[in-house]
Structures are given as structure tokens and as C-alpha cells.
Amino acid sequence: MSTPTRLDLKHYGHADAAEIRGLLLDMHDEVYQGSDDPLAGREEFAKFVDHWSAREGFSCVVGYDQGEPVGYAYGAPLSAVTTWWAKVTPALSGEFTAETGGRTFALSELMVRRPWRGTGASRAIHDELLHGRGEERVTLLVHKEHGKVRAMYEGWGYRTVGETVPFEGAPELCAMVLVLR
Template sequence: MKTNSGLDLRHCGHAHATAIRELLLDVHDEVYEGTDDPLAPREAFARFVDSWSGKEDFACVVAYDREQPVGYAYGAPLTPVTTWWKRVVPSLSAEFTAETGARTFALSELMVRAPWRGTGASRLIHDELLRARIENRVTLLVHVDHVKVRALYESWGYEAVGEVVPTFLGAPTLCAMVLAR
């Protein structure tokens, strides 16, 4: 889909996982270069890419500007057996955390390369990924210390519902956020 901004937004799914894997990793490497994020190393992030893209309902949008990758967003719906909400503090009600496979879309990654930051590209990618989704809410996790990123998501309508520390070594404290649709 070509946008007014001139970006070409391309939808990918589980069937495209192998074809887009290196692109996702290359963009990640550039975005996280020089950071001390525990997922900055390519091998560490590759495990997450493989896990998410291995889901049958994996959805991804990659943006291009004249065939140059700009950035991407991806995720998948939470299933009834998800542990997504289990470690959130304060604890959330059973009613809030009950998943059906069609209730909540988990936005795992949204990243944009430096030349396109501040251009609205991240919002375009985000909105295109969610445009045809059937879920009635979206959730994401963002580093508690990334105040500007949290504020950006809040300006898009996301609300913080708690904090969580993932189980992998060196994991930072993350803010769990939800967008009602």
C-alpha cells in the first residue's frame, strides 16, 4: 500500500517469515547499535523474531521508501494460554487477562531507522498493522526508562496497566500498555 507520505507499506505473515527474517534483523541491528539493551545482540533478538514469526497468526508491516527499508512493526494475537499478563504488577483481574485468541493483539516490535524518525513513519506503520485487525485491544511493552517512547504511545491512546520484568537474563523493567479499539 502506497501512502501519502510516499512510503510503501507491505504486509507480511507467517508464510513470509523466512523471506523477511534477515531484513528484520538488519533493521534491528542498525536501530540498536551501540546500546546496552539485553536484546541488542543479533543472536538474542533473533530468538524473539523466530518465536513471533513462528506463530501462525504472526502479522508484520514493513515500510519502504524507494525500496529502502524504513522500519517495521509486528506481533500476533494473544492465545488463551498466554502468560503475557502473568507477571504484570500490580496483578490484573482475571476478567482483564482472559484471552480468547481474538481479544488482544500483542504488538511485539515497532522500530524505525534514524533517517525516518520524527517523520510520522512509526505511526503510519503502527496504524497499518492494526488497520484490519479484529481484536478489540492492543498491548505492548516498553522500557520504563524510555519516557519519550511511553509518551508517544500515550499520545496514540495507549494506557499503562502495570509493570513487568521478563524472565530473560538482564531484562529491564517494562511498562505494560493497552490500547482499547
């Protein structure tokens, strides 16, 4: 696949969740086909999609190349009572972990279908999702063993603030943060 000349980047919100759910799940199935990750199955992943898209502040960008879905990114602001930072080690300061409901945007997923990897599609989708956000920072979790993915995010300005296993059955993840303003 050659570099897309121009991606059509479409925004979706909480009210669009039912409309885009199948598309998100289908692209996920394609991207994770053959994966041995216990959390990569359609039914497990659907729980994450439903959890995040149920939030009022849910935001999603889907990229299209000549009408063909390329990939997507989505997330939502962390609530004032989030447990996002609770299991990060080393423990972070209370000042760092204090959330207001509008301080930190959690980027839950970013994925691009194989033919469009290495074309800049990931960065375009990521940047469009974050463009104009009011939060002061973005956080995401990356598999600790996925050094190439971590390096990509570091190249975009993210820094690792610790490691976490946020729930039973989850792999070791690196918590990363990008300051927006």
C-alpha cells in the first residue's frame, strides 16, 4: 500500500457509539487475527469498546482512504474518581494523579490495519483525535513488551511514567503521558 494521499478523518462521539460499534470490532478482529493475547478476542474487546463509548466524553476518529476504513483511535477524559493511576509503580504523587474530569484524556485504543501501517495513518488519526482537546495531557497504556510501539509514542512526545497491571488478566503495561498544554 502506498502512502495515502489524504485520509478522510471522521469524528464520532458518545451518541454515535451504536453506529460505529460493529466497524470498531471488525477492524479490531482483523488487526488481532491470530493473536494469542487473551484480551484480544472479539467478546473481550467489545467490553472495552462498550465501557469507553458509554462515557459522555467519548471521542473517536476513524480514518478512511478512498472510503476504505484504515484505522481508528478513541478515548475519553478520566473522571475525578478514576482508578487509572492506582496500580502504577512506582507510585506517582497525589499532585500528578489528581483528576478533575477534564485534566487528562485517556487514549484507550489506536489501531491501523496492516496495509496502512508505516504510511503515517496512525499519526494522522492520533493527532486528529487530540486536536483542540481541552485537557492538559493525554495518557495511554502500552504493552511493556512492545518496544517498537513504545518508541513510536516516545517519538510523538509521550514519556513513560511507570508500569501497571490494571486488572486481573492484563499484561504488564507502561503508563505513558503526553503534555498537551
